[in-house]
Amino acid sequence: MRRAVMASVVMVAALLAGAAPAQAAAPTGGHGGWVPAPSAAFEQPAGARCDFAIRSEPIRDEVRQLVLETNADGTPKRVVYAGDLIVKFTNLATGVSAEVDASGTALVDYHTDGSMTWYVVGPVIFGFRDDGSTLPRGMWLIDGVYTLAFSPTFHKTLTMVHGTTTNLCTLVD
Structure with a gap:
């Protein structure tokens, strides 16, 4: 598994290095160039991810x-995401907030059964519910080199090659 993750990381780096000039190129072969992939602000009630209600909102979002x-029906099968993302994470009960850098790069394989696999380098934020993953409930900033596999029911399995995990709930508690 570790070799597969490292191979994916090398592939993502190579794709990003090779794909940069494609930003200016016209779409070809049914694929477009780099396009914005904005993150939406959201709120979660107390107990969903943290013991208190939270809000997550992008402060700077340059993710593309x-x-x-693509699959035969035109839906994405393999997508690369990259770019700056700074997120403000707020405890709605106290107003305490923290700005977090979530500017990782991910290669995501979307499977026809609804599952997906993320191959990531750098920091990305993921929410975890009770009994829904290999990490406890929380909003987690995962940074490093890792994969995150989502089952069709969105159970998440984190395989860390190297890195850290930080529960953002503790930053604003």
Whole structure:
């Protein structure tokens, strides 16, 4: 598994290095170039991810996506996401907030059964519910080199090659 993750990381780096000039190129072969992939602000009630209600909102969002491969029906099969993302994470009960850098790069494989696999380098924020993953409930900033596999029911399995995990709930508690 570790070799597969490292191979994916090398592939993402190579794709990003090779794909940069494609930003100015016209779409070809059914694939477009890099396009914005904005993150939406959201709120979660107390107990869903943290013991208190939270809000997550992008402060700077320059994330873009490049569809590398599509399914026969035209839906994305393999997509690269990259770009700056700074998120303000707020405890709605106290108003305490923290700005977090979530500017990781991810290669995401979307599977026809509804599952997906993320191959990530750098920091990305993921929410975890009770009994829904290999991490406890929370909003987690995962940074490093890792994969995150989502089952069709969105159970998440984190495989960390190297890195850290920080529960953002503790930053604003």
